[in-house]
Amino acid sequence: MLKDEEDAYGQLVYAYHRKEEAVEIVERDDGFIDVAGGAKGYFTPYEEWPAWNQEAMKYVRGTVLDVGSGAGRVALYLQERGHDVWGVDNSPMALKVCKERGLRHTILMPATQLSSRVGIFDTILMMGNNFGLFGNPRRARWMLRRFRNMTTPEGRIIAETRDALETDKPEHLWYHEFNRNRGRMPGQLRIRVRFKKYATPWFDYLIVSKDEMEEILRGTPWRVHRYLDGEGGIYIAVLEKV
Amino acid sequence: MLKDEEDAYGQLVYAYHRKEEAVEIVERDDGFIDVAGGAKGYFTPYEEWPAWNQEAMKYVRGTVLDVGSGAGRVALYLQERGHDVWGVDNSPMALKVCKERGLRHTILMPATQLSSRVGIFDTILMMGNNFGLFGNPRRARWMLRRFRNMTTPEGRIIAETRDALETDKPEHLWYHEFNRNRGRMPGQLRIRVRFKKYATPWFDYLIVSKDEMEEILRGTPWRVHRYLDGEGGIYIAVLEKV
Numbered sequence: 001m002l003k004d005e006e007d008a009y010g011q012l013v014y015a016y017h018r019k020e021e022a023v024e025i026v027e028r029d030d031g032f033i034d035v036a037g038g039a040k041g042y043f044t045p046y047e048e049w050p051a052w053n054q055e056a057m058k059y060v061r062g063t064v065l066d067v068g069s070g071a072g073r074v075a076l077y078l079q080e081r082g083h084d085v086w087g088v089d090n091s092p093m094a095l096k097v098c099k100e101r102g103l104r105h106t107i108l109m110p111a112t113q114l115s116s117r118v119g120i121f122d123t124i125l126m127m128g129n130n131f132g133l134f135g136n137p138r139r140a141r142w143m144l145r146r147f148r149n150m151t152t153p154e155g156r157i158i159a160e161t162r163d164a165l166e167t168d169k170p171e172h173l174w175y176h177e178f179n180r181n182r183g184r185m186p187g188q189l190r191i192r193v194r195f196k197k198y199a200t201p202w203f204d205y206l207i208v209s210k211d212e213m214e215e216i217l218r219g220t221p222w223r224v225h226r227y228l229d230g231e232g233g234i235y236i237a238v239l240e241k242v
Numbered sequence: 243m244l245k246d247e248e249d250a251y252g253q254l255v256y257a258y259h260r261k262e263e264a265v266e267i268v269e270r271d272d273g274f275i276d277v278a279g280g281a282k283g284y285f286t287p288y289e290e291w292p293a294w295n296q297e298a299m300k301y302v303r304g305t306v307l308d309v310g311s312g313a314g315r316v317a318l319y320l321q322e323r324g325h326d327v328w329g330v331d332n333s334p335m336a337l338k339v340c341k342e343r344g345l346r347h348t349i350l351m352p353a354t355q356l357s358s359r360v361g362i363f364d365t366i367l368m369m370g371n372n373f374g375l376f377g378n379p380r381r382a383r384w385m386l387r388r389f390r391n392m393t394t395p396e397g398r399i400i401a402e403t404r405d406a407l408e409t410d411k412p413e414h415l416w417y418h419e420f421n422r423n424r425g426r427m428p429g430q431l432r433i434r435v436r437f438k439k440y441a442t443p444w445f446d447y448l449i450v451s452k453d454e455m456e457e458i459l460r461g462t463p464w465r466v467h468r469y470l471d472g473e474g475g476i477y478i479a480v481l482e483k484v
Contacts, residue, residue, distance in 0.1 A: 023276075023277045025267060025277070030439065031439050032439045033267055033436045033437075033438065033439075034265075034440055035267070035277055139459075159334065171438055185318045194275045195275075196274055196275065197272065197274045197275075197411055197413060199273065
C-alpha cells in the first residue's frame, strides 16, 4: 500500500480538485526529469477529450472496471451514461477525489493485484496510457490471463498506450537504447511521479507499439479487435477474447 | 566551473532561446520539488517587467555589473540604453544566450569569486532574487565588503530579494522551521535546478526580509538608500556606501 508521502499522484489531483495550482513532475531513472503537464488533463470533460478517446467509449458495454481511474475522468462520464463503474487505483487521494466527485464504486488496489475477487466485468478500461500499469511484458501477459476470469465471455479490454519510438527527441531515443542494452523493452520506462514533497516509489510503466502489443497478446486469451489511432504514436487497442 | 551536465539553468534558457518548451524545475533539500515557471520569465522585455523592476532602473548609473545575468533580461535593456554592461554568470550556456542576443561583455564566474580584478563599476545589479547568490549571511557580508573595492565611491548595489516568511504555504513554513532548527536562516534555501537530464550541484540561495537585510549590512560599507516594494514579500534594496 502507498504510504502517505508516496501518494504524489493523488496529492496532485487532490490539489487541483481543491482549485490549487498543480503540475505533475515525472522523473525517469536515467536522471531525466520533466513536467508531465497540469493536473487539469485528468479532469477534462468528455467534450474536450481527443477524438480517439471519445470514439473508444462506443466500445464500452455493461459493467466497467476502470483501471487507474485517477481523478475519475472516464469513470464519471460512463457512470453518468448509466454504466455501473468501478474505479480502481492504488492512490488513496485519487479515490478520495473520485468519491467527492460522485463516483459510487471505488477499489483501492494496485492494478497488478486485481483478480476475479473484485468482480466480473463486461469492460475493463485502461485509458490514458494505463496499459502501462502492467509494467513489463511478463506481467502484462500474466495480468491479461487473469483478466480472462474477470470478464464476461463477450468481455472487452480497452487499453490506451503509445509507440515509444515515435519521437525525434534525442533524450528519449537515448533512453530506448539504454533500455535495450539492459534487456528491457524500449518503452519500459522506470519512473516516479513527484509533487511537492510527495514522491511515488519507482515503478515500471510500459508503453508499446502495435507490433509489441500483438507480441504481448500472443499466448493470452486476447486479440486486437480494433485499433483507434491517436496522435504522436498514441493509440487505443480494443481487445476481445479469441 | 560547472560541468556540462550541471548547467541545467543554462540549458533551460538555451532551449527557450531556440524556441523549445522549457520549464524550470527546482528541487529543495527536504525533497520538495516544484515548477519555478517557464523560461519565458528570463526573457521578458522591459515593458512587461513588474513595476518595481522598472523603477529600479532609475537608480542605475554608469558602468554596470549584472550579477547572475541569466538570459540577459536586464543587461540587454541597460546596454541598449547606453550603459556599459558586464554580465556575469556561472552558466556557460546562459552566457552563450546573452552573447547570441547581443550582450557585448560577459564574464564566466560564480558570483562568489568576483573581485576588483573583473573591474570597477558604478552599479552592481543583483536582480531577480539574485541577492540570493551570496548563499548565506556570512558570505553575503564577505562579498559586500569585497564589492566596496569593485565600485566607485558613489557606487550602488541594486539587489532584489524576498521575505521568506511572507507565505501561508505549510510546506514553506515547515522548511523555515527546519532551517532554524539546523542553525540556518529561515530563507537559506538549499536547492538545485533541474532541466531534463541536467542538474546543477546543490547550492544555497538566500532570501531575506528587510530586517534580515539590514542585519547583514551591519558591519559592511553598505546601507539601504531606498526600498522598492514588490508583491508577495519581494522587494528591491538600493544600497549605497556609508
